[in-house]
Amino acid sequence: MVTFELLGLYIAFGGSVIFVLLFGGLPAFHGTLLGTVHWHLTEGLSKASWTALRRTAGAQGTSCCEAFIARQCGGTSPVLQVLYTLLLAGGWFLYCRELFCFLPQPHAPIWHQYTGAAVLGACLAAFVKACLSDPGIITPENYAKHAALYAHDEVVGQENQQCLVCMWKRPARSKHCSITGRCVARYDHYCPWVGRTIGILNLRWFMLFLLLNILLCSYGAGLGVVLMRSVAGQRAQHVMFREQATGRLLPVSSQPWVLLQWTVQKYPVPVALVIFLTVALVLVSAFFMYHLVLILSGMTSYESYKWTMMYKMRAVEEEAEQIAKAAAALGTTDVPCEEPAWSATGVWRALRGSRKVQGMPANIYDRGPLRNLQDALAPPAWASQALMASGSEAKQSNTGSKKAI
16 A cells, blocks of 8 residues: 555645645735745745855856846746647657557547547647747837727826837836837736747637647546556456455455555556646646636736735725724724734635725726627737738748849
8 A cells, every 4th residue: 555655645745735836825815824835835945945056156156047047937948848849749659658558448449549649739739829929019010009909097007107118108908028028918928838928919829728738638637547447447357455354355446446556556657647637737727717717807917916916005004094093993002903904814805795995996908708708819800910911021021032132
């Protein structure tokens, strides 16, 4: 049972860490044990690592390391894109060698090899499309149309706010990307996995990329479970084990937990592949659902960050006002606060709608889930046409230059 126990501990520990990393930083867990553990795993670990690096490598070694990390992970370096491609290639090779070799099975026909390859090809095509797509860069030619697309809400963006790099007034919902050095319409975030800023034109391709990754991971994990269950059930029929309580010899297939332990010991690589795909499925699904909720709410990732900071400040101000009023009424400064506005309970009730923070403006870009979805996944026709026109003009200019040469 040692192998099975270690596997259980690995799954439990890995799942706990993933849960903390995904949800521990949410405002609802601020000041709780989960939020504290999240801080230690992220900011605390990062600060401790940099402190140890400064003490061992000195100032020059630390600056070199910072420059390398900024160039490879924070800039337009293709390191993560190459890593993703290697994960796809390596995972497909192992899957063909360790799992497809068991085909066909009673509940897994041989054609799964071809459908699996089709899903992998679609995922790779979406990845290439997301890597090469234009996020919606604002240029002097299309500036007027982007400026008229949305009204300023005076919360996330102000009407007179100017881009100090491009030297123009920022259109509503746009932002200057510090990594690519361009202003992007309806800026969402910069994704190092595709090496592109996600904006008004390529958000649909980014969501399609995530959705196909979910399909790939779920397909691979589900088929792996079916194959392992079928193969283990067939090959463990004549394998016996001795029951510790009674001393009887029983077939391994008669006890599910014993069968699972035998499968892990007999086929470690296929089981590891299934576990990896399951973990990847959870991570990508959580990221996809996060962006889908934002889209349905008429909000981008950058705007969500701004709204969260505003809610935090307003909640703290409202709590301070309530304490001051209660202290003035009682004639004392020692007033207990049973439920702070910025506690986990207070934030959760506010998000659920049972508790409101006074003075919070409404999101003017929220026009209902369906219209928000259409607005995010179907950009204006003139933007796509302008992109196609610019691409055809570039091809014509390249052809003309070649003829001239």
